[in-house]
Amino acid sequence: MHVADVARALDLLGVFAFAVNGAFTAVAKTRVDIVGILALGVITALGGGIIRDLCIGAVPPAAFTDPYYLTLAAGGALIAFFVSGVPRLLHHSILVLDAVGLSVFAVSGAQKALAFGLDPAPAILLGAVTAVGGGTIRDVIIREIPSVMTSGLYAIPALVGAAITVAAAQIAIPGVSGAVAGAAVCFLIRMLGLRFKIDAPTSLRRRRERRD
Amino acid sequence: MHVADVARALDLLGVFAFAVNGAFTAVAKTRVDIVGILALGVITALGGGIIRDLCIGAVPPAAFTDPYYLTLAAGGALIAFFVSGVPRLLHHSILVLDAVGLSVFAVSGAQKALAFGLDPAPAILLGAVTAVGGGTIRDVIIREIPSVMTSGLYAIPALVGAAITVAAAQIAIPGVSGAVAGAAVCFLIRMLGLRFKIDAPTSLRRRRERRD
Amino acid sequence: MHVADVARALDLLGVFAFAVNGAFTAVAKTRVDIVGILALGVITALGGGIIRDLCIGAVPPAAFTDPYYLTLAAGGALIAFFVSGVPRLLHHSILVLDAVGLSVFAVSGAQKALAFGLDPAPAILLGAVTAVGGGTIRDVIIREIPSVMTSGLYAIPALVGAAITVAAAQIAIPGVSGAVAGAAVCFLIRMLGLRFKIDAPTSLRRRRERRD
Secondary structure (H helix, E strand, O other): OOHHHHHHHHHHHHHHHHHHHHHHHHHHHOOOEHHHHHHHHHHHHHHHHHHHHHHHOOOOOHHHHOHHHHHHHHHHHHHHHHOOOOHHHHHHHHHHHHHHHHHHHHHHHHHHHHHOOOOHHHHHHHHHHHHHHHHHHHHHHOOOOOHHHOOOOOHHHHHHHHHHHHHHHHOOOOHHHHHHHHHHHHHHHHHHHHHHOOOOOOOHHHHHHHHO | OOHHHHHHHHHHHHHHHHHHHHHHHHHHHOOOEHHHHHHHHHHHHHHHHHHHHHHHOOOOOHHHHOHHHHHHHHHHHHHHHHOOOOHHHHHHHHHHHHHHHHHHHHHHHHHHHHHOOOOHHHHHHHHHHHHHHHHHHHHHHOOOOOHHHOOOOOHHHHHHHHHHHHHHHHOOOOHHHHHHHHHHHHHHHHHHHHHOOOOOOEOHHHHHHHHO | OOHHHHHHHHHHHHHHHHHHHHHHHHHHHOOOOHHHHHHHHHHHHHHHHHHHHHHHOOOOOHHHHOHHHHHHHHHHHHHHHHOOOOHHHHHHHHHHHHHHHHHHHHHHHHHHHHHOOOOHHHHHHHHHHHHHHHHHHHHHHOOOOOHHHOOOOOHHHHHHHHHHHHHHHHOOOOHHHHHHHHHHHHHHHHHHHHHOOOOOOEOHHHHHHHHO
């Protein structure tokens, strides 16, 4: 199996995991109907990539030209719709798959931004936006403060993974090694954050409130 | 009167109806001032088409190049601002006009996506996005779960209408017949849904809650 | 010092002020962590310009190609993160800097839209969108009705400033004079509005409620 095939398989796995996760979130936190569940699953899976593609000028976005994306996103959301009575059973595997999606999207997003001529810093940022953008839009639609902004380590591993990928590309390490290293580190930080419930630091004011 | 003129007249009628509807919603559900009412009316009317145009690469979006769009959208919102003391008078006609807008936007959105080279499935999706996108952004801004995701038949008739249009184009039926059929079916489903208060199905979990 | 340098300095000052303001708002109104504070600061500073650039086809947006933008936006947000215990000290100067940002963004946004071939009316609209777009996205993310829609004079001075700039360009007054006049009038209206607590008019229905 070729390396590009592995990357593609992981990318599609990420789309599927994000869609399932987005649809489960919609079922758990809102009273939306099947249209809402499908829409929120698809938006979670494809929203980050669409924002990235619009910003780098890759129009129409891959979400509209690669039929696998839309199919897997809608399929994942539909599965979540039908099994939504038993989400706890799958809770752990979803979190792992979601971390896979986060890692793969951060890396592939940064690589695509570089390929379209963006500088390192915006490429890293757009890698992270690819990874966290869909979930952010979902949370805004269902009226939650985006979870990426409030708790856990989610954007930070995405930024680190994207930065490793971009740094490797800058010093002419072959794309594959950099991408694998970036995705692996992102995945590791994310899983450690989940396991030990690590949060990103909050503001001075917030810390004072907690002490009082 | 030429067929294209009829399509254009309906399209502009849709923009106007969506703007009035969006502005009334803003007045009814929020405490926004005239800036907010105008902005929410214009966003409701033009938001879906802008998203579609950005995604298919039709830049600048038609909303910024066709002066009738912005004029009618702002005009509709302004009228709603001034008559907002008596919205009930117009309630029924607005719902009908809104259904006209939904039908016309779904069909014309799908056709434009096809014309820009998109595949059938994303063209259907973007037709529906054209039809429901503006109202979705409005609802997110005024902190409501988008009504398209919670109740009634709104996205489904748009998807059906767009699908009929795209299917007709695929089997080389002249664009006009397909568009008329798609818009008519969309309008019919929407009006039947309103008349008989039909909702889209909800998740298993939600149905269980209701039974208890 | 050349005029273009002054314009650029003011533009960067606006980015910085918007980022500080956005990050302070995030600290004051939400429980977001450092990721959220940085993201909301950057979005406030750069969001309006990104929307404008996507709509006029200036892709990638300047926010991703001009390294000063992202650096100043992230720097401003970071400063707000560290001094967030003493925001009152700086409250007044932030409001003034924010008004500078509003004025500069409205004028430069309208000029860029004209330069990309848009008609006067959409250029004025996109000037205002540049000025108020970032704050609007921030407010939507933190679940506030956008403040630009509810109180004070914020969008109206931006529209007036953009209109003066566009009108001057139409009658062939050199770009600099029109821009200076537009920005000055926008700044003046905004500061007068703040000083005398002037609000934009609300709907008839709202006024009736208040009387009762």
